[in-house]
Amino acid sequence: MEKDEATTRTAFVTYERQGYIGSIILNRPDKRIALSLSVWMDLEQAVEAARADEECRVIVVKGNGKSFCAGLDLSPDNDILPYITAPATASQKMAFFNLLKRIQEVHTKLERLSKPTVAAIHGHCLGAGLELALCCDIRLCSSDTVFALPEAKLAIITDVGGLQRLTKVVGSGHAREIAFRGYRFDADYARSINLVNRVYADQETLFSQTQEIATEIASNPPLAVQGAKDVLLFCDRLFVAQSLEYNAARSAMIMPSDDLYEAFAGHMQKREGQYKGS
Numbered sequence: 001m002e003k004d005e006a007t008t009r010t011a012f013v014t015y016e017r018q019g020y021i022g023s024i025i026l027n028r029p030d031k032r033i034a035l036s037l038s039v040w041m042d043l044e045q046a047v048e049a050a051r052a053d054e055e056c057r058v059i060v061v062k063g064n065g066k067s068f069c070a071g072l073d074l075s076p077d078n079d080i081l082p083y084i085t086a087p088a089t090a091s092q093k094m095a096f097f098n099l100l101k102r103i104q105e106v107h108t109k110l111e112r113l114s115k116p117t118v119a120a121i122h123g124h125c126l127g128a129g130l131e132l133a134l135c136c137d138i139r140l141c142s143s144d145t146v147f148a149l150p151e152a153k154l155a156i157i158t159d160v161g162g163l164q165r166l167t168k169v170v171g172s173g174h175a176r177e178i179a180f181r182g183y184r185f186d187a188d189y190a191r192s193i194n195l196v197n198r199v200y201a202d203q204e205t206l207f208s209q210t211q212e213i214a215t216e217i218a219s220n221p222p223l224a225v226q227g228a229k230d231v232l233l234f235c236d237r238l239f240v241a242q243s244l245e246y247n248a249a250r251s252a253m254i255m256p257s258d259d260l261y262e263a264f265a266g267h268m269q270k271r272e273g274q275y276k277g278s
Helices: 037-052 081-085 090-111 128-133 150-154 162-170 172-181 187-192 203-218 222-234 237-253 258-269
Strands: 005-009 013-018 021-026 058-063 117-121 124-126 138-142 146-148 198-200
Touching: 005 037, 013 037, 021 037, 021 203, 037 090, 058 203, 081 090, 081 258, 090 128, 090 237, 117 128, 117 203, 124 128, 128 162, 138 187, 138 203, 146 187, 150 172, 150 258, 162 172, 162 237, 187 198, 198 203
Parallel strands: 021 058, 058 117, 117 138, 124 146, 138 198
Antiparallel strands: 005 013, 013 021
């Protein structure tokens, strides 16, 4: 392989580089890039490959298929569900807490890459998918994109960094509304609250413009660009680290619950859940 190319491929995520531009490609199109524990672990390998690639100056993060990322996989074969639905014992809560910390760390590794990251978002950007996009420095989307943090409708607390990073990006009021309502909103609204930098008419334009922006970043002196990113991250690190620890503990407190099972059943049966707060 020539020096101006590099590829690291796992089952669900690929890291590849052409010239100075690296790409982390989420590859589970049959599930609209729904996230499982296996996908997160593959993502970590891709992030590590990007970090170690000395020729890489900027990283594009995107999904392969009809969506950027549809959030947590709610199907029964998701390898994370046993941690959530096991009997509610102290051991179960500790296991779930530790799992959340592990997944949070994957997102934090992406956020703290020394190279600038650009998320090219299309289709669905929901739940943990939005939390993933928020780890990127620049977010661009196509006009068909639908955004949400739907966890409140599923008896779950958003817990892998979305609450911390969303507040920083869109402000407290918008972040609270998005988290509490769990509703879906479109690309124009996302742009109006500064969740994304730009909205493009279609996916083809999105990807071509993303490449153009990445090329412009990569053409700048890398030490200056990476230094600017490090300074921008510096002030956020302490707050985010402490807040994620509490977030994981608070989420583990309510897993599992009767409302959780009702929420999952309602989702699968396409009906409104009947919740009792238990």
